Amino acid sequence: TQLLEQSPQFLSIQEGENLTVYCNSSSVFSSLQWYRQEPGEGPVLLVTVVTGGEVKKLKRLTFQFGDARKDSSLHITAAQPGDTGLYLCAGRGAGTYKYIFGTGTRLKVLA
Amino acid sequence: EPEVTQTPSHQVTQMGQEVILRCVPISNHLYFYWYRQILGQKVEFLVSFYNNEISEKSEIFDDQFSVERPDGSNFTLKIRSTKLEDSAMYFCASSESGADTDTQYFGPGTRLTVL
Structure with missing residues (x-):
């Protein structure tokens, strides 16, 4: 059974701080969202x-897919209150x- | 920007009743999916559908569930005899192709409450 574990489960930070959310599995995924x-x-x-090792940037958000395609991370730079929400990773296996879906990380950014 | 739409946004039904949840996938997409999310839990895959056939289903998708594409635009999920534990958010998704790397786009969901 494929499982995706996200950490941390909850995160409360001040505006302007940086953070990283992790998504880990023992399974290989063809793609991860x-x-x-x-x-x-x-x-x-x-x-x-x-692609293993792929890095994508979306404004202040940086996403990385692990080299072995078993894990991923989401890094937010200079977090803003508008970033508050539930972040989910989801992986798809071959065939x-x-x-x-992962267990989710609930982020709260305080002004 | 094209988007997946779902109706109704909220459905309340009595246990044992049949419900039909409706979805309009993105127009040029060929693959359709249903997921559900019980309150406080993970999003779970139910079924995928392509070319008028189920292509994959989970163990959750038992004989009480069925899917249909009754016309060129709608995609429906029917629950024949609802149970209390069917209460959840149901999300429809669609993708252009079934490739491993293709993106699935989700609708806003239908909240089903079974009393």
Whole structure:
């Protein structure tokens, strides 16, 4: 069974601080996506990474896919209150249509 | 920007009743999915659908569930006889292709409450 563990589960930081969220598995994924989800809404896609070692940047967000495609990280630089939300990673294995979702990291950025 | 839409946003039903959740995937997408999220838990895959057939389903997707593409735009999830434990947010998603690296785009969800 493929599992994705995210850490930390909860994170409360001050505006302007940097943070990193981790997404780890013992399984290899063909692709991995990061989402942000607001309460009562569907996950909104932030990025898809597909190549081991790949780094993608989205403004102040930097996403990295591990060399072995088993893990990923999301780094936020100079966090802002608008970054507050639930961040989810989801991985997809070869030959399957389904994404396995991680446990989520709930981020709160205080002004 | 094209997006996946879902109706209704909230459905309340009595235990044992049938419900149909509706989704309109992005127009040029060929692969469709349903996921669910029980309150406070992870998003879980239910089923994928392509070319009018189920291509993959999870152990959650038992005989009480069915999916259909009744016309060229809608994709539906039917629960025949709802149980209390079916209460959850149900998300529809679609993708252009079924490739491992293809992106799935999610709708806003339907909150199903079974009383």
